Each structure stands twice: as C-alpha cells, then as structure tokens.
Amino acid sequence: MVATWLIIVIIAVVLFIAYIYNSLIRLRIRVKNAWAQIDVQLKRRYDLIPNLISTVKGYMKHEKSVLEEVTKARTSLMSGSKEKKAKASNQITDALKSIFAVAESYPDLKANENFMMLQEELSGTESKISYSRQFYNDSVMAYNEALQVFPKNLFAKMFGFKHEDFFGTEEKEKKNVKVEF
C-alpha cells in the first residue's frame, strides 16, 4: 500500500522535474533561434551593400569617404563575438544613414529605380534588424526570468542553465536624433 503511493509520488516528482527542464530548454532554444534570426538580417544587409555601392559610385564620384566608411564597417560585420557584431552593425547603420543623407543632393541618383529599390530594401532590412533584436531581447528576458522564479531557480543551477546577454545599443544611438532643416 505504502509502496504504491511512494511510486506514484516519485513518478510525479520526476514528471515535474522533466517539465521544468523542458520548459527551460525550450526558452533557451528560442533565444538561440532569435539570435540566428538577427544573423539572417545582418547577412541580408551585408549582401545588399555591394549593389548599393556600385549603383551609387557612378553618381557620387566625389563622396569617397562616405563609401569607404560603409565598406570598412561591412568587413567587420560577419565575424566576431556578439558584442563585436553589435558594434559593427551599429556602425553600418550610421554609415548607411550618411549615404542616404548625401544622396539627397543627387536628384538623378534619387530617381534611379535600382537606387529606390535598394533604399526600400535596406530600410526594410534595418527595421527587420531592429525587430529581430527586439525579439531576441524579449526571448532573453523570458529565459532569464524563468531562471530566477521559484521553483525553477532551484533546478536551473542544477542543470547548468546560464543567463544570456541582451543585445545592447551603443550610447550614441540612444541619444535623440536632431533633425535640422
């Protein structure tokens, strides 16, 4: 009689622990997945840039420095740690902003269909990068939170689950952008 109850209790405990473990695993996988998604968007931007540079070069013959900035930032984008990638990504965003700002004074370039398509695609990709970062941070938040609440926190340590880092923004980006006319 006692033996049956004991077995039931043990099974219940095992199932409970399995449930906790699985939920933590799922949250961690979501974080990894979310990071991969950021990479997908970064790669897309990486691939679009050469097209942009060749379209723009013909028109903006005297704007060498702006074009160089983008090329430099682009090379450091696809390799390195998470922090390095984040930094490179922000650099590219700034460099692209400069290119599009400078392009405003070249009406022929602005009317070029390829340029317009690239402008929309790059702007769309910038948004997607932000959204994938947002989703990544949301996933990290859910995961880190799960690691800290009771009773999951007891098991988290036992199974070796560690906290993940948020994808931060540079201080520069956080300051409000002033638009001057």
Place this chain on the structure above:
Amino acid sequence: MGIYEEIASNKRRSYLLIFFFLVFVIFLGLMIGLFYGNLYFGVILALIIGTIYFLISYYGGASAILTMTKAKEAKKPEYAHLINTVEGLSIAAGLSKPPKVYVIKDTALNAFATGRDPEHSAVTVTTGLLDKLNRMELEGVIAHEISHIKNFDIRVMMLAAVMVGLTVLLSDFLLRSFLWGRGGSRNKENNQMTFVLIIVGLILAILSPLIGEAIKLAISRKREYLADASGALLSRHPKGLADALRKIKADPDPLVDHANKATAHLFISTPFRKSKKSFMKKLFSTHPPIEERIARLEKM
C-alpha cells in the same frame, strides 16, 4: 493599464467567456436530455455536431474569405514597403514564417487577418489604407493584425462561431420537441414542476441563439482589445495604432463593398456604415467603440 496587464486581462476574460459558453451549451444539451429522459443524449449530440462543424470551418475558412473580398496577392516592387512591414513585424512576433500579404482595391480604410494558425495565415489591407496612413500608422495596423494571428484569435473566433451554431441547433431542437409532442419517459406526477420546466425551456429555446450571439461578440471585442495591446507591444509604439484608428474613424466610408456579416469580425474596424450606437447595437457589435480603443492605447 500597462501593455502586459492589458494583454493578460483580455486573455483571461476571453477564456472565461468561452468557459461560460461551454457551460451554457452543455446546459442546453442537458435540457434536451432531460426532456427525452436521457441526459447523455443531448450532450453527445451537441459534441458530435460541434466537432463536424468545427472541422469544416477550420480547414475551409481562410481561402473562402479571400475570394469573397476579391483580395489579390501583393507583390514586390509595387508593394515592397507593405511586404517588408509585414515581414519585419512577424520577426518581432517570433512567427516561424511571415503571413502571405494580400491587397483589396478599395478607397475604404480597412485590414484583416485570416488563417487557422501562424503557418497558414494571411494579412490583407485595402489600397485606401496604404494611401492614407503614414509609416508608423501602417505599422500599428499591421502589428494589430499579426497579433490576431499570433494569439490564435481566428481559431478562438471559429470556436465561438461553432458554439453559436450549436446553441442555435440545440435550442431549435428543444423548441421543436416542445411544439411537436414529447418523447421518452415522462413523470406523470408533479404536473406543476413539469409546467414550469416547459416554460423555462421555451424561454431558453427562444433566447439562446441571441444569448449565444451576444457572448460570441463579447469574446470578439475582448480579442480586439487584446490585439490592440499585443500589437502595441510588437511595434513598441501604441501611438501608431491610435493615430491610425483616428484616421479610420474619420473616414466617411468604412464600407468595404464585399464585406458581409460573416466576415465583419475579421476587419480592424467594423466595415458597416456607422449609425447611432444604441445599447442593442453595442451589444451586437463585433468591435469595441473606436474612442475607447484609442483611449486605452494612449494610456499604455
């Protein structure tokens, strides 16, 4: 209320309504069973019919609506910005793949989402909406629609529609049983009790379809608030949707020509001409009043 609280509250309330609905349907089934002297009869009947009904609308639903409204698939480069917006927001929502994008050529401002789950979903907007809204406002609307998909609202509403159908069927059945004579074993004694039961049953049979419809619409309204809040969380910019709703409200012609009662609840704003809102109109409205939606968004 903050965004997270708003989301949790709306989810809770819609689940409560569905639970209440289920109880109501089972109660109807029991009434029938009581009448026929076999309690299980009614409930089992309800369950079988309900399952068949649900499966039909579940698998057939989305394509029918898209055809009815004459929506055409959106392609680049003509609708590049719209497609990019949808893809971006589905990334933010963590959807495994972005919904298909469709466009309706109509000057009215409206949008809707369809699809039984995120894998088979679609977002549709009118060309009027694309012309009149700016980027932040369009984002707000798309975020709202994607939230409907993410929260499985289409599935929830299908469930509710099935329950309404069941309510209608069961109460009809009950009514006929009263009018056309009784079946099963009857308790000859206690005539007064039976009489009272008949009256109660009759009232229920007549009112149930209305009650069922009212409950379904209450669920619909809660899910609209939920989509507003979830959408605000996706775009991180409640003002976008609030501004869009203002423009939609000011639009003199919200009527999308091919909308009808069956598809009304899917649109972001009721697609029928606005008239004075009496209590009955409010009770049977698929969407909450726009002013209230704007107010909640601005408080987030």
